[in-house]
Amino acid sequence: YTFPDVLDVDRYVIDGKPTDAVVAVRELDLNSVESGDTWNNRRTVYTHGYGMVAAYGNQRLPNGEPVFVSGGIPTVGTLPEHEPRIYFGERTDYYVVVGAPEGADPVELDTPSGGENRSESLYTYEGVGGVDVGNFVTRAAFAIRFGDINLMLSDRVNEESRILHNRIPAQRVQEAAPWLTVDSDPYPSVVDGRIVWILDAYTTADTFPNSQRVDWTQSISDSRTAADRLLLGQQVNYVRNSVKAVVDAYDGTVTLYEWDEEDPVLKTWSKVFPGVVTPKDQISPALLEHLRYPQDMFKVQREILGRYHTTNPNTWFQQSDIWQVPNDPVRGSGQTASKEPPYFLTIRWPGDQKAHFSNTTVFVPKDRENLSVYMAVNADATSDEYGRMRVLKLSDAKQIAGPGQTYNFIQTNPMVADRLLPFNRQGASASAIFGNLLTLPLGGGLLYVQPIYTQTTATSGSYPALRFIVVRFGEEIGIGDTLQAALDQVFKGDAGADTGEQANPDTPVPPSGGEPVEVDAQERARTLLNEAETLLETADAALREGDLGAYQDRVKEAEAKIVEAAKALDEG
Structure with missing residues (x-):
């Protein structure tokens, strides 16, 4: 199985409150099939993925792992009950043959350990998707189309067989309505008992009078959307998010819903x-x-606003007040640099009493690095203010560091460097990975927040775990195991906000809601000892550098962790 490199953000009502969740579906990866790589297996056994995985966007376990809203095989958690099988997904770029006569033994791999005694669980497709290939003529036609004689020869193809092809959601929407332009970011959701793919779709034109023409590909390309995956050379000067498209992940049904009721093109x-x-x-x-505000249209709008926000004719003619989307400082520089993507976040705009699910972005002046503008659009389709776009223009009298400057400032900060030293030195057992650099409005200013993950380098199959949170407000930087700890550093213990994170990680919020679940004492002790080991490595590095003060501080912190671990074992 595999998950996408870039995960999606969605919202679910959990314990009566709208909650941001990081979501993905578990799809098959045929490239990882090492044994039994036969036609029967590829076309009739490995037919579908399984399960929706969702994690809280603002919580973690003591060891840095996510707190899951829902996950596992079989799926457990607080998401509504739903059909978990994924026959149509972003990685299903190959055809499969499904279906069997009544009473026949199933052959499709459903879950690796869902059967008796944790054996493989098998399944037979029961949906209406695909094309019936039970008769000779249709079967022969598909054999010719795919250049695959096995469709005629295999005994796995029977009178009840159906062939599922064109299984990528964006491709299905495009074929159902070729006059629409499909957004580059489909996302999965659980809706009415099904996993569905939701896609924004646009009516576009390049002949609208008195309208600026832009290159669609260049406008929507950023560090998360590779240009080589996009439709090249499409020029547009008219864009409307006229349609919300839904593709059923089980049977592939495409439903196009009208969204812009006034669009004459639609x-x-x-x-x-x-x-x-x-x-x-x-x-x-x-x-x-x-449903949420369309990602690609927001990217086009921010590009247009960067040039057309000015109302002064002289300023426009001289092009002296152009806003640019900064490059993503975390992913490449120089020739590999690409624009920072917008981020879906729940934020409270200055002066508002309530936070809103929003799509956010920042601007810098042309050919400069300082931050000049913060922009957000209400992305919650259930809100009366959906689509309301607001801009926070920063003062010209005092420059505020932009994303690139802040990223460099974080990397060169002695306090951050001290905490990351064990992971950055040659031969370290784990490496540090910087996450997305987020910008949030806070207290009349803007706060930068960046997670730092660590990943074991010596173990195959390891994955990043959240280790630190770094924040910057003005010239102050804080780093801590939690966002609350980092904020308290910056604001000297008076952040004026409670992140809701637990100071004592012995009782993390469980993925299924209800009462907190105690962390196993041995797991708690193991986490504390790992933290102590990291602190001792930091202490050794400080000693080699001749910094006795830092050496003593880290040793004391490590000793406290060891004592706490011993206490956890005694109490357990």
Whole structure:
């Protein structure tokens, strides 16, 4: 199984409160099939992925792992009950043959250990997706189309077989309505008992009068959306998010919902193809909760705003007040640099009493590095203010560091360097990985927040675990095991905000809600001893550098961790 490199952000109501969650579906990775790599296995056994995984966007376990809302095989957690099988996904770029006569033994691998005595669990597809290839003519036609004689020869293809092809959600939407431009960021959600892919779709044109033409590919390309995956050379000067598309992950059903009821282009296409687009009032409340502001259109809008925000003719003519999207400082520099992507975050705008799920971005002046503008759009489709775009223009009198400057400042800060020294030196057993650099409005200013992960280098199959949080406000930097600890460093113990993180990680929030679940004493002790080992490595490095003060501080901290570990074992 595999997960995408870039995960998605969605919202679910958990314990009565809207909660941001990081989500992904578990898809098959045929490249990892090492044994039994036969036609039967590739086309009839490894047919589908399994399960939706969701984790809290603002919580972690003591060892740095996520706190899951839902996950595992079989799926457990607080997400609504749903069909877990993924026959249509972002990695399903190959066809499979499914279905069998009634009473036949199933052959599709469902879960690796879901059967009796943790044996393989097998399954037979029961959906209506795909094309019936039970008759000779249809089977022969597909054999010719795919250049695959095995469709004619294999005994796995029977009178009840169906072939599932064109299984990538964006591809299915594009083929259902080729007159739409599909967003580059599909995301999965659990809606009405099904896992579905939600895609924004646009009506576009390049002949709209008195409108600036832009290159669609260049406008939406950033550090998370590779240009080589996009439609090259498409020029547009008219864009409307007219359609919300939904693709069922089990049977591939494509439903196109009208979203912009006033778009004349959509109205025209709907007359040409009546019945293809479902009226907006047919969107269920459950689906509406998961719709969000379109990502690609927001990228185009921020590019246009960067040039057309000025109202002074002289300034416009001289092009002296252009805003630019800064490069993502974490992922490449120089020739490999690419624009920082927008981020979906729940933020409270200055002066507001309530936080809103938003899509956010920042600007710097052209050819400069300091921060000039913070911009956000209300991305919650259930809100009356959905689509409201707001801009926070920073003072020209005092420059505020931009993302690139802040990233460099964090990396060269002695306090941060001291905490990361065990992971950055040659031969270290684990390496440090910097996460997304986020910008948040706070207390009349802007706060930078960056997670730092560590990953074991000597073990195959290891994955990053959240280790530190770094924050910057003005010229102050803080680093801690939690966001609260980092904020308290910056604001001298008076952050004026409670992040909700637990000071004592013995009782983390469980993924299924309800009462806190005690962490196993041995696991707690193991975590503390690992932290002590890291502190001692830091102390040794400080001693080699001749910094006796730092050496003594780290040793004392390590001793405290060891004492705490021993106490945990005694109490356990």
